[in-house]
Amino acid sequence: MARKQKKPFIPLFLISFIFVLLQSHSVSNAADEETFQALNRKFSLNGILVSQESEKYAVIFDAGSTGSRVHVFRFDKNMDLLRIGNDFEFFNSTKPGLSAYADDPKAAALSLKPLLVQGQAVVPEDLRPHTPIKLGATAGLRMLKNGAADRILEAVRDLFNNESSLEYEAEWVSILDGSQEGSYMWIAMNYMLGKIGKPYSQTIATLDLGGGSVQMTYAISEENAAKAPIPNEGEAYVHEKYLLGKKYYLYAHSYLYYGQLAARAEIFKVTRNSSNPCILDGYDGFYTYGGVVYKASPPRSGSSFKKCREVTLKALKVKAPCNYDKCTFNGTWSGGGGAGQKNVYAASFFFDIAKESGIISADKDVYSGRARPIDYRDAASVACKTKYEDVKSVFPNIYDEDLPYLCMDLVYEYSLLVDGLGLDPYKKITLVNKINYKNTLMGAAWPLGSAIEAVSSLTNWRMFQ
Structure with a gap:
């Protein structure tokens, strides 16, 4: 996957997002300016950006039966959670879930686009190529038949691959089995x-x-x-x-x-x-x-x-x-x-x-x-x-x-x-x-x-x- 070249880091959130708005060519171009301004106002108050040498991010999508959610986590060099705004994560959700689009895989993927825009906007541009983006689907997609779930997941992979500058691997978009859910809960x-x-x-x-x-x-x-x-x-x-x-x-x-x-x-x-x-x-x-x-x-x-x-x-x-x-x-x-x-x-x-x-x-x-x-x-x-x-x-x-x-x-x-x-x-x-x-x-x-x-x-x- 093509990677964007790293740009000099600017440790002010307002300047960073203006820079993102001007320079990004994929999801950022599609993002609504009001969304970026809202995120800017929320997070710039805490001056959360430090530098690429001292923090890591992860963007995780939870594709459940009733809706889809995006979680963005931020870690320091010791793997301790750092705040994003006032909380230890950025979170947003949308309804209905991916399984509601069983007959239209492209529409299913597009339902995630607003969450992708917002989740990526939280991550400093310099860190995006090193920030993993993953999606785990649970009960809703498990119940779909006749290959509908596979088609939806493939459409989501296309969305992440073509319209995101985050670190992405095809196998990171999948249906979680029960033991995976249990393992991740144990880790958390x-x-x-x-x-x-x-x-x-x-x-x-x-x-x-x-x-x-x-x-x-x-x-x-x-x-x-x-x-x-x-x-x-x-x-x-x-x-x-x-x-x-x-x-x-x-x-x-x-x-x-x-x-x-x-x-x-x-x-x-x-x-x-x-x-x-x-x-x-x-x-x-x-x-x-x-x-x-x-x-x-x-x-x-x-x-x-x-x-x-x-x-x-x-x-x-x-x-x-x-x-x-x-x-x-x-x-x-x-x-x-x-x-x-x-x-x-x-x-x-x-x-x-x-x-x-x-x-x-x-x-x-x-x-x-x-x-x-x-x-x-x-x-x-x-x-x-x-x-x-x-x-x-x-x-x-x-x-x-x-x-x-x-x-x-x-x-x-x-x-x-x-x-x-x-x-x-x-x-x-x-x-x-x-x-x-x-x-x-x-x-x-x-x-x-x-x-x-x-x-x-x-x-x-x-x-x-």
Whole structure:
């Protein structure tokens, strides 16, 4: 790809963007002058530009099912995040997502153009040829058929290649698999906690319970990595990552259909179209997931913690044959355990349900807390005895859409942690929504992990160091 020659660096943001506006020949020419002026006003206040010898940027696109987002991160020579304006990232988004343009790949790519203009404008011109631009697509594109996803990704590659002066490789535009998402989440959380660069035994394990899948990721020893089985199909269990001069072997596995919302459907499948003991007494309705409608009503005897546990364990397939020395559930290799699994951080629905059910404080300013798996069981035993019409008085912070499924959700999360993933019921884990990084609360999300990997693994970064 043709690169623009470096121009002398001007350490004033206003002058820099005027220079960009006059000189750039690709995305910059297409950019709206008002966009540049707005970005200029926002960032020039902090005088954020330093020099090419002391900072690196990364531009990461998150192409989700509901919309597309651009994240721009800025790092110093020690790979610490630097502020862009008042925040540790530049962020913007657009709707709908790429999957909404299944029949028009060019329109899909063009939907990203405003974000590309803005994201590139944040990066100083001299640094653009050395700034990686990546796009990771998730659930939306995974579901498209007949090659539509491939055509959209190719159109995006053309956009990045032809209308961007950022560092670009075709393979950096792709659909992320579940284990990649899990790996990037692990990188992001360990980075914000100051663990990256330290021995694997000092890192934390991450559990991310989304709506459709749950990811488990932790660093394992080189010896365990060498013993990793090769699955007959699906994603590899172990991923090698080079981060801040340190090599890590990450066990990462994504359990599709076992996210919180998908797991409800799996639990309904066990009882087929009859009553389900996980549904609160007094509720009679339907649950829809993935276009399939399930009957959601309790038996005449009402909901039951014990019977709900039995149904949930069947849905988890905890008794599925295990062909390895250690397994989690559904015949999946566990990674072998070890020091990297000692401290567990659980995010997304693990945090949300704990807050709704009172396991941790429901205060709006609380973004993390400590709990034990047994606490989910204790809350479940109360929820499963509560009638649907009374549940709001017992659990005042529960969201209305979760009311009928509170017994089911709590039983599932307890069973997943203990019977599925093998955690000690009395082991304290950290439930997290945001992490305090340099006195700023930041959400743990995969784009930061992707940026860290991209910047820290570049050859010219090692030369720069």
